[in-house]
Amino acid sequence: MIYPQKGRTQQGDEIMRDDQSGTEQNAETVRREIAAFALEIGAVRLSPEEPFTWASGYRMPIYNDNRLLMRYPRGRALVRAGFLAHAGLGAADSIQAVAGTASAGIAPAAVLAEALGIDFYYVRSSVKGHGLARKIEGLSREEALLEKPLAGRSVLLVEDLISTGGSALAAAEALQEAGANLVGCGAIFSYGFDEAPRAFSRLAPPCPLWTIFDLEFLLGVAAEDGGLSQEDMETIRRWREDPFGWGEGR
Template sequence: MSGAALARLLLEGGAVRVSHGQPFILAAGWASPAYVDCRLLVGEPRLRRAATALAVEAVRAAFVAPPEAIAGAETAGIPWAAWMAEALDLPLRYVRKRPLGIGRNAQVEGGPVEGMRVLLVDDLMTDGGSKVAFARGLRSAGAVVEDALCLFRHGTFPGGAERMEKLGLNLVALASWRDVLDAGGEGALPAEDRALLERFLADPIGWSAAHGGRATLLKPPL
């Protein structure tokens, strides 16, 4: 399974970080005792090749209608999109967080997307806020965007599933915290890290509020 396989790659690459002191404040404002840095896979040829292979396999297995182009989300999704596009022999685009300039294609680089079925690729998802901007940017340029893929999904905080549903976006995530916790063998999380992560996952909103992060959604999912 891709979840177990990617979890092992993340652990092997040192991409899973657990802090028993200062919490991590994620981009969406939530506090977490653990963080995943997929960029550490980017830097290692063997690990990035293995992770890319899992992503390509997921695309071939998960989507009934194959994409006509791959779009990487600025900035961390771009390298993964590039490797996937190469492996799948598909056009590559990238989409910015916000428009740069004016016009219909102000967020999209690499060529036109009008009328094309485009797969949005990113490395992480917390509560899905950035995916709204990326999907809307591609759609405003005329792309058909119904599917997205990310390497790792936190899956702990509110808003993500609601955003994806309202956006009409089917998200495939290769791994989650449960995959990391279930990963055994060499490189598995130490017992004290597992215990902290389990406590956090039991009440992520309460844990965030108690450690200087957000306690609620700041606004409706869309």
Template structure:
């Protein structure tokens, strides 16, 4: 079932144009990383059928990985809508975590109420280096919640992200992943075997793959 979800979600992301593979014309991320791939999962909002399938995939994995979950937490801003759809479908409380605390009002970092000791699951749209996801998890824990698991739509599979999740003792499960998406793109002749190898090199060492 998990393998089928990975294939289906990869297909959705490619078909709606959420993922752009460009080995010859690189994208520059805010972190300064030169990337041959760009993933914009915000496009899922525009497609009702696609976003419903993403919601169903999240709900399936949530019930499998954290069946006793009491709180859904979205990471701002991209994952807020997905957390809201999942929380509504499962009739669960929801909060979201900002990238930084507000500089006015109550200066909240976590928006919504976190009951002490409640078991939360974090919903993320995309995991690259893992920094924002792990910061959100730590913020929820600091607010009194228990977090053992993060669910995300897609991950680039960077070793840096794996280490960060291990360091904070939190599991990460994604609806699809880099290798699944690349294989599907190759099968559909979106990329060549040579370009697939280049993209794999990027995933293994995103900061040094061009050296």
């Protein structure tokens, strides 16, 4: 058997060594590396001529595919380190479980649950139409018998990406309805639109929303490292003038 050389995409050990420190400096280092890596592997794609349709239905010229980050050992190590470095996880001791949003939030949530050595669930966007007919998967036999299966459990929701925040909000509501004490929602990436915090402000009790990095930060890294072409930077600049109106009539 031929074993692959340990290239950049397979490195991870050195990131994992001190990813528990949770300092701002560490968070900043990981944020830089994850943004640079996302650009390097082509996770950020631009297609103004044939726009992407987002989950919210909007037509947009940009698509950030975090699933590609999860493909690589280095990407998984950076995601793990990014979550662990976040100040919101300073109270990690009080978190009893991580719940991922289906489907792209499942892998990062499982990676984090493993790193913290705690339980893992995932939340479907709708109740499954067959089998156990569940919306929240991973309930123990005992939990499944309860009307509020997650009553009293402190759960962190993990999403891969926040655009309007609608998908994460739906999962958060499902967890709260199941009785969970939702301690926060952490995502790998956010576009930084006002829509997401606005959507989350509807939650009662409130749930802090935070991300490892956002579009503004990614563009800063791209400008310094040349991770995006001038043409792509210009496309993004024009789109950002009116992101939700950009796709009208296209």
